[in-house]
Amino acid sequence: MTLQDIQNQALQLPTSDRWQLVQVLLDSLKRETNLKPKRGNLSRLRGVAKISAATGESNAQADYVIYLTEKYQ
Template identity: 90%
Template sequence: MRLQDIQNQALQLPAGDRWQLVQVLLDSLKREANLKPKRGNLSRLRGIAKISADAGESNAQADYVTYLTEKYQ
């Protein structure tokens, strides 16, 4: 059965049955969406805390020491 055939048959149903069909389809999509892991969100954050090569490790340590010194004065 093709999608177009299903659509045509659905449009011939009474309004109450069409609403019920819509609800069943939406519930099915919600369940399917909840089962799939959301991988895209974390991959975009990769490298966000990375220190640039120009800054160097010593600058990061010095900045942290300065931050702690100012915080606890």
Template identity: 85%
Template sequence: MTSQELQNLQKQALQLSNGDRWQLVQVLLDSLKREANLKPKRRNLSHLRGIAKISVATGESNAQADYVTYLTEKYQ
């Protein structure tokens, strides 16, 4: 769009009623939000590395077996 075309569009927009201008603003903002959400955000996720890792110390028994033992002893 050329500079002249943009100026003409701006003049036309300013001739609209207040309600129509607010509606135009809302449509433009919605389109900008959609475009912003389409772009993937690059973030540093290195602080999450290993968050899902399950660590089992040597000599430690199975957690499920421990829980079964706990329940068995509790409800005897």
């Protein structure tokens, strides 16, 4: 039996049976793949976008003014 045969037979099932089949397939995939989030990658990014208290809006504004001044000279 090919995958196409299985798909055709599944589509002929009543809706409740198809939902049950979907649930069984998802459960088996979860068990086989053992999905666990990888914390290593995300933990290294913690605080990347954080703006320190010492760097206020005035510093950002001053930096932007300097950038524009140098750009249009």
